[in-house]
Amino acid sequence: MTAKTKSWILMATGRSPTNIAVIKYWGKRDEALILPVNDSISVTLDPDHLSATTTVAVSPTFDCDRMWLNGKEISLSGDRFQNCLREIRKLAGDVEDEKKGIRIRKEDWQNLHVHIASYNNFPTAAGLASSAAGFACLVFTLAKLMNVNEDHGKLSSIARQGSGSACRSLYGGFVKWTMGNDASGSDSIAVQLAPESHWSDLVIIIAVVSSKQKETSSTTGMRDTVETSPLLQHRAQCVVPARVLLMEEAIRNHDFASFARMTCVDNNQFRAVCLDTTWTWQLIFLNTTRQIAEACFLMKWIIFEVAYTFDAGLNAALISPNRKVAGLASKAAICFPPSPENDLASYVTGDKSIIYEAGLQSMKYVEALPPPPEYKDESPCQKSTRDVSYFICTKLGTGPKVLTEESLALINPTTGLPM
Amino acid sequence: MTAKTKSWILMATGRSPTNIAVIKYWGKRDEALILPVNDSISVTLDPDHLSATTTVAVSPTFDCDRMWLNGKEISLSGDRFQNCLREIRKLAGDVEDEKKGIRIRKEDWQNLHVHIASYNNFPTAAGLASSAAGFACLVFTLAKLMNVNEDHGKLSSIARQGSGSACRSLYGGFVKWTMGNDASGSDSIAVQLAPESHWSDLVIIIAVVSSKQKETSSTTGMRDTVETSPLLQHRAQCVVPARVLLMEEAIRNHDFASFARMTCVDNNQFRAVCLDTTWTWQLIFLNTTRQIAEACFLMKWIIFEVAYTFDAGLNAALISPNRKVAGLASKAAICFPPSPENDLASYVTGDKSIIYEAGLQSMKYVEALPPPPEYKDESPCQKSTRDVSYFICTKLGTGPKVLTEESLALINPTTGLPM
CATH class of the missing domain: 3.30.230.10 (Ribosomal Protein S5; domain 2)
Known part of the structure; x- marks a missing residue:
């Protein structure tokens, strides 16, 4: 030296x-x-x-x-x-x-x-x-x-x-x-x-349900699942290998319907093995509380061929085949109104042009959106203002760069x- | 004739x-x-x-x-x-x-x-x-x-x-x-x-979350699970047989800890295979929304060695080893306040003496109970007044009678x- x-x-x-x-x-x-x-x-x-x-x-x-x-x-x-x-x-x-x-x-x-x-x-x-x-x-x-x-x-x-x-x-x-x-x-x-x-049309919208830190680390959660879930090894050995092949094929062929279906069912199975876990499931369950509320409206997006997937934390990612579908999906998502102190610019981050193109130019358009059907019989204050902190509109990206x-x-x- | x-x-x-x-x-x-x-x-x-x-x-x-x-x-x-x-x-x-x-x-x-x-x-x-x-x-x-x-x-x-x-x-x-x-x-x-x-001490409290009819019949749900869940057959063939033996042993020996553990893990796995179901899971998921809220407080009861189990509908059953534990559990449960029009008599049905013995003689005792911890940072109107319609306090019973x-x-x- x-x-x-x-x-x-x-x-x-x-x-x-x-x-x-x-x-x-x-x-x-x-x-x-x-x-x-x-x-x-x-x-x-x-x-x-x-x-x-x-x-x-x-x-x-x-x-x-x-x-x-x-x-x-x-x-x-x-x-x-x-x-x-x-x-x-x-x-x-x-x-x-x-x-x-x-x-x-x-x-x-x-x-x-x-x-x-x-x-x-x-x-x-x-x-x-x-x-x-x-x-x-x-x-x-x-x-x-x-x-x-x-x-x-x-x-x-x-x-x-x-x-x-x-x-x-x-x-x-x-x-x-x-x-x-x-x-x-x-x-x-x-x-x-x-x-x-290869597939640059895809649009990913992340609903940040909570920016708080997770209560259980993935490490602890996985360990508990490995130790206590009787279903995990069956998933790993008998279910995932075929899904991986189908997913590779869907990606190769730009087959969004298969891609979305496989994404959703594997997300469900991931949460299923969490639920099948003796100890951690309790924390996952707690974490899930708000996700479930999300899922209720996210499900509707499937009819638009939108794929959803959660990770071990509190947020949902939604994958749309193109900007037009993403715009429709964002309208549904934004039914969860932001906190009063938020403006649209801080409520939707990333590529905002997607929601502008869908006709949501300002908070007054957002506020005028009808609530999701399952919230209709709730009093206004039960409409979960804080369920989604904000949205990130994004797309596929590159690997590491200097x-x-x-x-x-x-x-x-x-x-x-x-x- | x-x-x-x-x-x-x-x-x-x-x-x-x-x-x-x-x-x-x-x-x-x-x-x-x-x-x-x-x-x-x-x-x-x-x-x-x-x-x-x-x-x-x-x-x-x-x-x-x-x-x-x-x-x-x-x-x-x-x-x-x-x-x-x-x-x-x-x-x-x-x-x-x-x-x-x-x-x-x-x-x-x-x-x-x-x-x-x-x-x-x-x-x-x-x-x-x-x-x-x-x-x-x-x-x-x-x-x-x-x-x-x-x-x-x-x-x-x-x-x-x-x-x-x-x-x-x-x-x-x-x-x-x-x-x-x-x-x-x-x-x-x-x-x-x-x-x-054989085990007459057991107390069962049913939280009737909704008395509305189920959105999906069990028949439809089961059929969808059989047709689409890759985990169900593994559960049926490789997991349940051993659990049945352990449960029989727990019942034979009045071993409440094992009985409760097996009840909870099998309930979780039942819900896990529902979640692993391609079509119905969506409806189960919707049905689950309120159950999850229940689960959050029910979980605490495990520390009292209370077993919980759901069925395909919206209600939770809680099994306590004796009246004293059931009394403690009912205090936790009743944190979900009844609708204002309810009195205690219509909010708790069945063997009311359990909750009287736990010190809950009238609605004013119920109203004075603190909210469950996870509800503490919610505004009062978000305390889910209608999550539980009513409770049924009951016990083991006899078979059919003329x-x-x-x-x-x-x-x-x-x-x-x-x-």
Whole structure:
């Protein structure tokens, strides 16, 4: 390791998308390595609306590895972070920055510490796969900084050890996480089924039911399901393999009806095994309370051929075949009125043009919408004003990208601390 | 057939209990014969609080078979009624009433018509197994009138052809419906595991969430589950058999903890396979909306070792090991305040002494109860006043009984029509 001065700082910034599973991952066969009991398939969401941005800095002046998430320092002592850092360091290559006169040999990385700053442009730990985007971004950006010369498949197997579904955020479009067979986990990696351009008409609307953190982590929930649900192994071994093939075929053929049907039935079965879980089901059940209310109106959307899927948190994702159907769906969704203090701009985020095109230009159009039928006999104050915090209108997105513009870095290049 | 005059009427009146399954029946392997995909176990409820009363009358002056349910004439043309009437007529014996000078030979029954009047002392078709009590009572009372000389096992296999779970209402206490193997259904019968006296401490509180009729019949729901749930057959073949053995053991040993645990997990799994159903799940889901709200507070009762179980309708049944625990549970339950027009007497029915002993002597005690924790941050009008229509406090009950007192008959002995 050489440099003109001892105080140099080298940085890289990356941005990774989040993803939502259409064939669900629920249950690990190996807790430490995060190996799943079945394959899963996801769609990657547009990083402009849902993504993690991470800056990683290295300097000989750093005493230890440190990380800040959304501006707040967090501990890196957990196994998940340690596994990712260790595996990436093993693969680190030589780095040379002639302009700054910095040269790092691959063996130096073992003794250099990193500062990591990460920021999610959407609620953390509320079921929107923030840990997926976060670990994918951490691994991707560390790999860039450390000049790791491996394909995204290898990186996905490292991100997987941070958070299982993170491996699927290493690619854009449609992604499959193959469960693999090897005990080491080396073949439990993500592969891209199709890029986002393959089916660019799809519109995804996320109803953020609560931006509060989940009460049970997915990790605890899955463990309880593996330990107590008599139905889970049957699902994993006898049901999911055929669904994965059908889903791949539906994606290949742009067959939205099959895609939507498979998405909905697998979502239902995922929740079914949660319900079949002795301990956690109680918490899932609690979490479900508001989701059920959502589901009541979401169901109607099926007649529009809209697919819905929940994650372990409180939010619902709706996938429409095109903007026109998405506009119809958004009209139904917005029947859940925003809080009085909200304007339309803060109630619908992302690609607002979808709802404008559907004729909803301002809150007065929203307020004039009739309530969903099942709410008609409720008194006005029982119309669940706060059931949906806000909507995110988005689409399929790309995989991780390096952000070269210095103004996007989250770490001060002089102090090595978050901006 | 002889009689002094042609205008005689002969009647019998019976009363049959309803039952609630603790190991669930969900799914038929034969739709016509009503043969289930797995064994089930139920508790019979006290007929003083939940039962059907049926009077059957026969007279040579009756032109056709007719039936009145809760005072309203209903059609007997359905297969289910026809199967029960045909099977019972086949077994009919000679009847002689010396006082009235009536003599009916067994072959006469084929040409004699019956009038049937039935009355439920609880809401019909809202998930409280009204059809179970009703068909059990119909078959039992017809058997008495027609002097059928068969044991209750045989009668249960006839009642089963009216409504599957009706076979379990032929006995008091704890009852198992063995699925049987024979294609004719002859061995798909109910057997008593233990009489009500075996475990008389148990208290059952039913929260009647809605007395409206169900939106989907159990028949339709089961058929959809059999046709579309990939998890149902696994449940039926690989999960339920072991649970049935454990439940039988728990009942034999008065082991309430195991009994409660098995009741809850099997209820969850029943709902899980409903959720895993492609079509009906949507309706079940709608029905579930309010149940979920119930479940949130019912869950707390588990810490008191209270078992909960739902049926396909909207109501919850709670089983407590004794009156003291039931009193605690009722306090939690009554946090869901009754409508303003209700007094305590109409809000809690059945054995009210349980709630009086728990310190709830009048509505002002009920109104002073704190709301359940998860309702604390809701505005007062969102406290779901109408979630529970009323409670029924009850206990284990006896099987069908003949009612000899003439004043209890539902048919006028002179006109042959409902009173």
